[in-house]
Amino acid sequence: MPAAAVFPSVVITVRALEVFRRLQLRCPRLGVQAFVRMLCDIHGVAPRPYLVTQFTVAFDVHLAILDAVDRQVQAALGRDIPDWRLKNACPSCLYKLEGEAEIPLPLLATVDGNNSLKRFWRREKVVDADGNVAPGSSKERVDVRAPPGDYYLPREEVDRWSKEGLEDLMRDFVPGSEEGDEGGGCTERWQNMKEDATARAYGMYDETGIFPALCRHGFVLVIVDMVKSGELAKYGFAVTAHLLRVLGELGLGYDIGCKFAQMVRMHPVLSPLAAGKKFKALVGAFHGHAHNRRCQLSNLTTYVPGVGLEDLEGCEKFFSKSNALAATTRYATVFHRQQAITTYLKHADTADAYQGLSLLLASKYRRALKIKGTTALLRETMASMGVDSRSVFETWLEKEKEFLATLSKEPVQETLEMEYYQKLVNLQDLEERLKIITKVGHPMLPADADATYAAVASQTRRIETQRRHAIEARDKTLAVVRDLEVRLDIARRWEDDGDDWIRVAKMAKNRRYQRALDALEGLVVARMFELTKVNMSDTGYKLRKHIAKALQARSKGVKSALERYNEAAVAMSPPRTELSWEQIVDYVFLADFDLLRDGREDIHDELWAQPAGRVAMDQHFKLLRADEEIARLNLEIPRLVTHMADEDAFLIYHERRLIREGSPALGHQVGVHRMERGRFNTLHMERLVKLSKEPGFTASLTPVPIAEDVEMPDMGTVGTVAALPEEPEADIDPDADVDTELLADTFERIMFMSEDT
Template sequence: MPATAVFPSVVITVRVLKVFWRLQLRCPRVGVQAFVHTLCDIHGVSPRGYLATQFSVAFDVYLAILAAVDKRVQTALGRDTPNWRLKNACPSCMYKLEGEVEIPLPFLATIDGNNSLKRFWRREKVVDVDGNIAPGASRERLDTRVPAGDYYLSREEVDKWSKEGLKDLMRDFEPGDEEEGSVGDEGAGCSERWQNMKEDSTARAYGMYDKTGIFPALCRHGFVLVIVDMVKSGELAKYGFAVTAHLICALGKLGLGYDIGCKFAQMVRLHPALAKLAADNDFKALVGAFHGHAHNHRCQLCNLTTYVPGVGLEDLEGCEKFFSKSNALAATTRYATVFHRQQTITSYLKHADTADAYQGLCTAVLLRETMLSMGVESRSVFETWLEKEKVFLATLSKEPAHETLEMEYYQKLVNLQDLEERVGIITKVGLPILPANTDATYAAAASQTRRIETQRRHAIEARDKTLAVVADLELQLSIARRWENDGDDWIRVAKMVKNRRYQRAIDALEGLVVARMFELSKVNMSDTGYKLRKHIAKALQARSKGVKAALERYNEAATAMTPPCTQLSWEQIINYAFLADFDLLRDGREDIRGEPWAQPAGRLAMDQHFKLLRADEEIARLNLEIPRLVTHMVDEDAFLIYQERRLVHEGNPALAHQVGVYRMERGRFNALHMERLMKLSKEPGFTASLTPGVSFNKERRYVGCTSNIFVNLPSFLNAARTCRAAG
């Protein structure tokens, strides 16, 4: 492969380029410079800067040839139509068969933003008169090349969903009929916890980096569906809108996991262009299992995967697993050009789909004992408990209107008493007698008289206004006689006001403690990167200060209670290990400590019940996905063999060879899949079928064309084991 187009003086063998390509796909941290220096060490020559440039040029040409060959193969196979890859990305999710049973949420995906794959923005350095250096005009090299593949959504497509592009977008989508009042409040109270980072360092980063990260969408098996670049911004709503609309238009019904799923669902319902599209396709936004613990408990009951029918055992945290691997690309893409960055990411995504995602396709007794000990006759009781818990948490989110009016009336009476005392004091003091001796003394006394008169007038006006409010509240509450300080109603509502302050203090403390608890567990979790650990540690430092402040407010409110409530210390707070220690088992407007769903045993039984429900749904989903995978392997192998023979017959053996290479790229994992499925089928309780079905997809159907691999499954497995043993 030459390094220059005309009069090349250096050439690089294709084998070396192929080795580097495969090595970089498996270990993205290896860059061109490190690999070239390794070649220099092997050949015993001194490294030169131009060698890396020459190697990079030859490598670009090599990848361009591979992309051109792949495009010709896809054209020959009839797979060059728009969104073909997206609609056929995952065999288990998308290769539907005839006669399948309909399940809720037929397609599950997950989206999230990641700021590891930033790209440095090359700009001129401007020095002012004081010697300070500031970024100037861009000095990026003009490169109009576009990487092959359709993983990326264009920047123009994403910008249509920004506030500025909304008018143009409305021409393509009809506005929804949803009104603001139709939006559910299942996420109320936790959406404000999820905000884009607004630190000074993040704001400065937007001036340092051109691309500030990626925003991908993955199916539940880890196949990358689509990806967009975040440009000079944080995780804006337009990225989620663009990806969601693209997936719904291409795939239809969609269940989407997102760390801010509760808030994102409300934004989708209110979006004038996306609301109707989402409603027509039964779009459902959910919260992933890991991020759900940072949402309030009421939101978890509505949006967490454990409690949503149809999700199964899927945790909807595929993006976090993907980022743990893709973060290694940062070392080679941080200072790359726009083209080389996207080319590296696209190559990695294609390899990850083929070599990782495709390769990875393949307690009831305890619950019964707990039910007997608690006297629960049927598992349907747990559904009733869940609804009671939701109702209770809904009452906590908003105080009853009657209680709110009574507390406001009590507070106005307290204010009225204070104002009457103030008016009385000023009236009792009276106005000073004006002396008649000197002008200076007379002027001072007159000024004091005016000041006292003004204070009395203001006090009387404030008293009259408060008295009018008190009278209005008495009409609303139907109070015939004004409350006295020693009256039963006065004492009852005064206690209620103290309880409200105490309840709000403990709510704030609870949210901070729960968030800290799960952040601590993440810090010590394996495979957590250094930058993420550092970011979590920094957040924990700020969180600790907030916890201490909330703890002080709680202790003050607890002391004011009659009788005083238990004080909490910092040592007690940091030793909390379970949510039950600090969630439901507490005093509120109604004592729920006797409710069965608030007991530790009841909580455990409810969790087991819903996990078993999700497990049953997971089995039902797997009973669909396993035959899909088997049928896809049979149909795909037979289809590609037919295409190879057709191209040879048409006199194009070179293209036929490339089709064969394409067939073996994924086909090398089919033996492993079938071996695992055969082993799984021998387990007790296996209910899926390994018999190939009939696909809705007509492109792979050819009369008389059968796969020579899957005709005899036992002999195929024996041959596969022999091949694997021989390497």
């Protein structure tokens, strides 16, 4: 492969380029510079900077040739229609069969933003008169090349969703005001981070990360770049709209799914599309435990019918591998960064997601069977609690929702009464303070003292000022008390020994307790996520040090919040359970935090509020989701088996057709394409056959044939399930002249490809 278009002085073998491509796909941290230095070591020459540039040029040409060959192969197979890859990205999700049962939420996907794959923005340095250095205009060379494949949504398509001020959709939104609000007030807790350090980072980088969408089996559906910003709504809007238009009904997992669902409902363009496609936004199992309990009951996968046992956290698993690309793309050009990402995505789909597909299906099936095996234990628990039917758990769930709804917003009457009570307490304190100040007499000039008249006058003025301020504060508070008495229609002012005073005082203590608990919950959640990040692999030293300092400050905040909580808990009547620092440190899931509250309704004697009842209720819903998971897997496994048979027959047919029609090179490439995924088919069948021997397995491992009354479709279309007939062998004349040179070249190419494989 030449390193220059005209008069090249250096050439690089295709084998070396292919070795580097394969190595980098398996180890994304490997850069061009390290590989070129390795070649220099092998050849015994000194490394030169220009060798890296020459190798990069040759590698770009190599990738361009591979992409051109791939496009010719897809065209020969009839798969060059728009969105063909997306419609066929995952065999188990999208290769639907004739006569299969319908399930709710037929496609489950997950989206999230990741800021690891940033790209440094090369800009001119501008020095002002004071010597301060500031970034100027871009000095990057214009490169109009597009990355291979169709994984990326164009920036213009994404930016179209931000032209109408869509980021401000939630600015005037009052949680709970919309019909069908299922966030439970949780939406107002999630905001984009706007720290000064983050804002400065956006000035250093052009692309600040990626925002991908993956199916539940880990195949990448689509991806967009986050540009000069954090995780904005436009990225989620663009991806969701594209998936709904191309793939139809969709259940989407997102770490802020509760807020995103409301934003979609409020969107003038996306809302009708989402309603027509039965769009459902959900919260992943891991991130869901940072949401409040009311939000979990509506959006957490455990309580949503049709989701099965899917955790919708595939993006986190994907990022743990793709973060390795950051080392080689941080200072790349726009094109080279996207080229590296799309090349990696194609390899990840083929060699990682597809290779592990049968293993993932088998592990999901075994997990569902294991959960179903706990049915007898649930029955024993129900018998000990006196519960006759599992339908009671559905009633408990509704009761919990109703109870938490009463905690989400205080009634206006109660709010005014608590404010009136607090003002009365303040009024009493101010009157006592005024009495004390009034009793203080004016200082006198002692005859034998050194005090001057000016000092005594100053002290007198200080006392008078304090008395005037106390009177003004008392009068202001008294005016507020009178206004509240008019609004509450109180004819006689409350006394501290009256029934109303005692009743509202208890309510005020309860609210103080609840707010202290909320503050403690929020700090513990933040601490959980920071601990997760600081222990994560590939976390840099500076970031680890920054998080460690934040954890120290967070620990002090948690201790202070814990002290306030314990004070409020002890002040309750009867006193509530105090928490220790050891208990806070050991907290993992916070779903029960809200149930520690005391509302207007006493739930301490309710079965669903007791630990045993809650465990039994959660076990009931896990069993429901396990049944749904098995039903979904009973569709996905036959889809995979049928897809393997159909794909193999389809590619063999076209490989022979192309060779027969005089395109042996293209036919050979179709064969290479067939082996790319086909090498895993035997492994898939071994895993599935082993799974079929498990007790309780009910899926079919027989490929689904096409119906007899259906004409043979074009195998380039979506969702076909037919096996094409074998092509008749061509008649060979033994006496015909044979081009020995062509035969030798063909044999050499075959041997070359077999060695690479």
